[in-house]
Amino acid sequence: MYDSWMFMRSAMNRADNPGQVRRGTLRRVAEFARPHWGKLAVFLGLTMVDAVLAVSTPVLAGRVVDGIIARTSIQIVVGTAALIAVIAVVSAGTGIVERWQSARIGEGLIYDLRRAVFDHVQRMPVAFFTRTRTGALVSRLNNDVIGAQRAFTTSLSGLVTNLIQLALSLGVMLTLSWQVTVLALILLPAFLLPARRMGNRMADLGREAAGLNAAMTTQMTERFSAPGATLVKLFGHPELEAEEFGDRARRVRDIGVRTAMATRWFITGMTLLPTLAQALVYGVGGWLALRGDLAAGTVVTLALLLTRLYTPLTALANARVDIMTALVSFERVFEVLDVQPMITERPSARPVPPGPVSVEFSDVRFAYPAADQVSLASLEEVANLDTRGGQEVLHDISFRAEAGQLVALVGSSGAGKSTMASLVPRLYDVSSGSVALSGLDVRDLTFESIRATVGVVTQDGHLFHDTIEANLRYAQPNASVDELWDAIRRARLEDLVLSLPDGLDTVVGERGYRLSGGERQRLTIARLLLARPRVVILDEATAHLDSESEVAVQAALSEALEGRTAVVIAHRLSTIREADQILVVEDGRIVERGTHDELIDANGRYAELHRTQFAIREANA
Numbered sequence: 001m002y003d004s005w006m007f008m009r010s011a012m013n014r015a016d017n018p019g020q021v022r023r024g025t026l027r028r029v030a031e032f033a034r035p036h037w038g039k040l041a042v043f044l045g046l047t048m049v050d051a052v053l054a055v056s057t058p059v060l061a062g063r064v065v066d067g068i069i070a071r072t073s074i075q076i077v078v079g080t081a082a083l084i085a086v087i088a089v090v091s092a093g094t095g096i097v098e099r100w101q102s103a104r105i106g107e108g109l110i111y112d113l114r115r116a117v118f119d120h121v122q123r124m125p126v127a128f129f130t131r132t133r134t135g136a137l138v139s140r141l142n143n144d145v146i147g148a149q150r151a152f153t154t155s156l157s158g159l160v161t162n163l164i165q166l167a168l169s170l171g172v173m174l175t176l177s178w179q180v181t182v183l184a185l186i187l188l189p190a191f192l193l194p195a196r197r198m199g200n201r202m203a204d205l206g207r208e209a210a211g212l213n214a215a216m217t218t219q220m221t222e223r224f225s226a227p228g229a230t231l232v233k234l235f236g237h238p239e240l241e242a243e244e245f246g247d248r249a250r251r252v253r254d255i256g257v258r259t260a261m262a263t264r265w266f267i268t269g270m271t272l273l274p275t276l277a278q279a280l281v282y283g284v285g286g287w288l289a290l291r292g293d294l295a296a297g298t299v300v301t302l303a304l305l306l307t308r309l310y311t312p313l314t315a316l317a318n319a320r321v322d323i324m325t326a327l328v329s330f331e332r333v334f335e336v337l338d339v340q341p342m343i344t345e346r347p348s349a350r351p352v353p354p355g356p357v358s359v360e361f362s363d364v365r366f367a368y369p370a371a372d373q374v375s376l377a378s379l380e381e382v383a384n385l386d387t388r389g390g391q392e393v394l395h396d397i398s399f400r401a402e403a404g405q406l407v408a409l410v411g412s413s414g415a416g417k418s419t420m421a422s423l424v425p426r427l428y429d430v431s432s433g434s435v436a437l438s439g440l441d442v443r444d445l446t447f448e449s450i451r452a453t454v455g456v457v458t459q460d461g462h463l464f465h466d467t468i469e470a471n472l473r474y475a476q477p478n479a480s481v482d483e484l485w486d487a488i489r490r491a492r493l494e495d496l497v498l499s500l501p502d503g504l505d506t507v508v509g510e511r512g513y514r515l516s517g518g519e520r521q522r523l524t525i526a527r528l529l530l531a532r533p534r535v536v537i538l539d540e541a542t543a544h545l546d547s548e549s550e551v552a553v554q555a556a557l558s559e560a561l562e563g564r565t566a567v568v569i570a571h572r573l574s575t576i577r578e579a580d581q582i583l584v585v586e587d588g589r590i591v592e593r594g595t596h597d598e599l600i601d602a603n604g605r606y607a608e609l610h611r612t613q614f615a616i617r618e619a620n621a
């Protein structure tokens with residue numbers, strides 16, 4: 001029955017149509033299984049021993065019956081029975097070792113695949129994550145990896161066990177009585193055809209349920225996050241949401257009932273038909289035995305072997321689908337592993353030289369990578385990759401921030417300022433031209449040294465759902481408690497942290513939602529101060545802060561900029577005034593550059609921005 005359960009389970013887990021599998025997948029699977037060859041050999045060896053033992057018991061049982069009828073010695077009868085007992089014990093032992101091996105292989109394989117996928121995904125450029133749906137990616141890491149493992153161990157072991165059992169049982173039965181064997185097999189088509197039909201039906205139901213479950217999961221993960229829930233409260237229609245969810249849940253419920261019934265029918269057939277075949281064997285075999293054409297023990301042996309014939313036959317009838325399913329799971333994992341990270345460290349990469357660092361853009365042109373360069377349609381959960389991207393958003397950008405200087409970027413929204421900022425820490429690579437730190441192209445520098453050199457505070461300062469301390473230490477795991485408090489003080493967070501009952505151990509909530517915008521911003525600044533970067537990139541998003549928070553954030557920012565080379569996307573006159581150089585960016589071009597006074601005198605775009613935005617904001621503050 002265990003085999004039939006495995007069959008049912010695999011039928012239900014067929015989430016994909018296992019139609020075609022790409023060439024070479026099998027070879028790659030073998031490659032992945034290579035570290036486990038030793039265990040695999042032991043496992044297959046034991047499987048064979050087990051199969052032989054399983055066939056020998058019915059033969060011995062027949063001997064016992066023949067021994068009784070022939071009235072041979074008690075030693076022979078009891079001895080044979082004892083041998084059956086010994087075989088049972090040995091078989092139980094091999095079963096345990098077998099499971100141990102297969103569990104180690106299976107779990108080892110999960111481990112290998114998970115590590116490989118996690119490590120690979122982590123190396124993906126930001127562009128990949130801006131396109132990929134997190135749920136789809138996580139599902140690759142969980143479901144497909146497990147699917148690959150399960151199918152690998154159960155299908156493989158099943159295939160080997162079943163083939164050997166089938167061959168042995170059939171061989172022994174044919175030598176005992178070919179007539180009875182042929183008769184017993186007559187019922188087989190009546191058994192296999194409905195079983196396959198049922199299997200396909202289960203697969204369809206399973207696929208539908210999987211789709212519905214995935215949709216429910218997506219709905220829940222999106223709605224049950226702090227920002228999602230807020231959006232529902234503000235704009236959503238809770239009744240419609242509940243209705244939509246309920247609709248899916250209802251269909252899952254109905255599928256559940258139909259699946260249960262289909263399963264029951266399958267199991268019924270599974271137990272009924274071999275029993276009927278057995279009755280046939282008893283009847284025909286018994287008749288032959290009464291005529292003296294067959295020994296009584298042989299009839300018993302044939303009847304017992306029959307079950308060992310039917311079970312593997314059913315399993316093998318579906319083996320192709322099982323193996324295809326396994327390969328599809330593997331393929332979905334390999335697909336992720338095959339996305340080449342666009343931004344990689346050169347083997348010859350060197351660290352950023354010590355000392356103050358200059359930042360230089362030379363004739364930089366940049367286009368966001370097109371979808372097919374960075375992601376997978378199947379992870380975006382869209383049928384076709386969108387074709388946005390590929391258009392140049394920065395044209396011929398050249399400027400130089402000397403070590404210790406402050407360069408301010410101003411310009412209207414969508415001009416390309418944030419894009420410029422993202423090129424310095426190499427979140428993206430330029431299309432042409434170069435971005436250099438201390439005269440060295442960032443593409444020739446090690447990732448680690450860029451991370452240590454360039455600190456970024458973005459507009460939506462991201463925090464992990466963890467304590468304040470853990471979020472701070474993310475930038476500098478070895479920081480001492482004094483250093484932590486120093487950063488907190490300089491980021492003007494001391495009062496806040498001291499007022500919290502749990503202090504540094506306060507959990508900030510998902511994405512820092514339990515802090516105000518200004519507090520969140522100052523926490524990300526504290527994190528930056530702790531990391532002590534030599535270059536600071538700020539997307540100075542203070543526009544949405546109230547004036548009190550703004551003053552605190554401003555003070556924290558001044559600390560962050562102190563003595564560092566800085567590129568600041570500035571919205572505030574005080575920062576802009578302090579800048580050694582102001583770059584006015586419009587439509588991906590630097591249209592004006594100079595100091596505040598120079599640009600006011602020039603009476604161009606900057607003077608206009610000054611009149612219409614900065615001065616007003618200053619007046620309101």
Ligand SMILES: Nc1ncnc2c1ncn2[C@@H]1O[C@H](COP(=O)(O)OP(=O)(O)O)[C@@H](O)[C@H]1O
Pocket residue numbers: 130368388389393411412413414415416417418419420
């Ligand atoms: N991830 C992205 N993929 C494709 N285009 C983008 C992406 N991010 C920004 N853009 C586009 O690049 C241009 C510049 O955007 P951005 O640098 O964010 O402007 P700014 O920061 O000056 O407001 C805009 O046209 C924007 O639509």
Ligand SMILES: [Mg+2]
Pocket residue numbers: 414417418419539
């Ligand atoms: Mg921006």
